[in-house]
Amino acid sequence: MLHSYLFPISYAFMAFPFAAFLFTLPFMIIQYRKYGYINKVRAFMLYLFLLYVMNAFFLVILPLPSSRHNAALASGALQLIPLNFVNDILRETSVVPSQPSTYLHLLKERAFLQVIFNILLTVPFGMMLRYYFRTGWARVFAFSFLLSLFFEVTQLTGIYGLYDHPYRVFDVDDLIMNTLGGICGYLAAEWLARFLPRIEKLDEHVDLTTKRVTYTRRAIAFLIDSIIWPILASICHYLHIPASFWVATGIYFMLIPWLTDGVTPGKWMVRIRLTKMGERISIAALFKRYALLYWVFFGLNSLLGASLDNLPDISRAFLGIVVFFLNAWFFVHVVIRMFRKDILFYEKLSKTHHVILWKNPTEQAKKESE
Template identity: 80%
Template sequence: MLHSYLFPISYAFMSFPVAALLFTLPFLIFQYRKYGYVNKVRAFVLYLFLLYLMNAFFLVILPLPASRHNAALFSGAMQLLPLNFIHDILKETSVVGSDPSTYLHLLKERAFLQVVFNIVLTVPFGMVLRYYFRTGWIRSILYSFLLSLFFEVTQLTGIYGLYDHAYRVFDVDDLIMNTLGGICGYLAAEWLSGLLPRIEKLDDHVDLTAKRVTYTRRAIAFMIDSVIWPILMAICFLLHIPASFWVATGIYFILIPWFTNGLTPGKWLVRIRLTKMGERITLAALVKRYGLLYWVFFGLNRLLAGSLDNVPDFARLFLGIVVFVMNAWFFIHLVIHVFKKKPTLFYENISKTRHVILWDSTPEQNEETETHSSEKGRLR
């Protein structure tokens, strides 16, 4: 019986890296939007919760039938008699009520262990609901019941039509035991809270103005901008605007941040903005910063990748060498700064610009905070 549990768990652990990778981007964006930064305790709990949910789901649905065209269950697909598990235990047990020495036999019997498993399955769910999500007991009971109902319906429908018939019984006792497990987890969370940091106090002493904007955060902002920015380039191209790449880049990364005080859609989504030495960003600073990065660095790469039919061979060779050297130098420059945790790259030093966390939605309050942070830096 132990093997029947280890098999789904092993699959859950093997699948977890893929699920965690898909989970990471929305997780980071949500954390940046709601809290302004990523807390390690919060991240640990949520990734652990994801791993738990995967294990619970795999334990419920595995093993799968050998074929999609599976046969209907001989005894029927639904068991709707509450507490029927008591009858199953009494029918199968070798325990003798008058002989206490036989009581331990329960720990080896399938019907009893099945009940214990259904309770234990949702204990972590109830614990996380109370500890992390701070849900009350009524909602915790409801969510535990709904989770169990999801499991049972998934089995009853043959994974929502993937299989011709249900391959496991919809059992009302499973609903009862899973819900009971959620309640036990909710009660145990009071003990858990005494061992771990209080979730509601994680941000009490966090100063967002003192936190460095990580390269991960900047990369996510760039990924989001890289989805919207090409749309603007395509519009410029369809309108037959000369040098569409450079025009669209200037509008998106220079003019828009100038009007929005250092914001692009990507930066806004992860709550960061550009400043010049802690003050409001200027048009000249943006031209220096993004002129170097996009018009020169990316621009030369785009020029080399484009059509150069009318350019002499020696000129194309020279441009290729220049771009290769430039790319190699930039790659080394970026790696050195990432691993040495130096926050500013060459185009930031030249333009005297940097990213800060957008801690509040009111621009005036952000400017006041940035100015205050800059003044503290000068006093030091």
């Protein structure tokens, strides 16, 4: 029976790196938006919770049938009699009530262990809801029930139609035990919290003005902007606006940040903004910064790429070499600056840098002026 539990757990651990990779980007955006930075304790707890949810789900759905066209369950797909597990234990047990020495046999019997498993399955869920999300007992009860219902419906529908028939029984006792497990976790969280940092106090002594804006954070903002601003460039191109690439980048990366005090949609998502020597960013500073980056560096890439087909072979080769060395230099420059935690060339020339955007602009301005 132990092997039947270890099998899905091993699959959950193998799948975890892929799930964590998909989870990381939205996790970082939410953390930056909500707290202004990423706390290691908070990150560890959420990734641990993700690993738990994957283990719980894999334990419920694995092993899968060998074919999508599986046969219907001989005993039926529904068990709607509450506490029917008591009859199962009494029917299968070798325990003799008058002989206490036989009581340990329960620890080896399928029906009893199944009940214990269903309780333990959601204990971490209840603990996490109370400790991390600060959820009250009524919501823990409701969420534990809904989680269990999701598991049971997934089984009853054959993973929502993936299989022809349910391959496990929808058991009302599982709903009861899983919900009980969530409440047990809620109660255990009070004891566990004594040995862990208080979640509500993690940000108590954090000064956002002293935190450096990391290249990871900037890369996320750049990624978001790189999804949005090409839409503006496409509109400019559709309207036959001359030099649409340069017009779109000028509007998006110079005009908009000037009007919004150094914020683009991507920067707003991760709560950072541009400033010049701690003061409001000027249009001149934005022009120096982004004309170098977008109009010279990226603009040259765009111009050369668009012109290659119209030039002789020798000119194409020469321009290809120019583009290659330009990109190679910029890549090496960025890598070196990342490791040194230093600013890039266009930031140094424009005397601009990123700061964390507080939720209270008045308080931020006061703090930065001190």
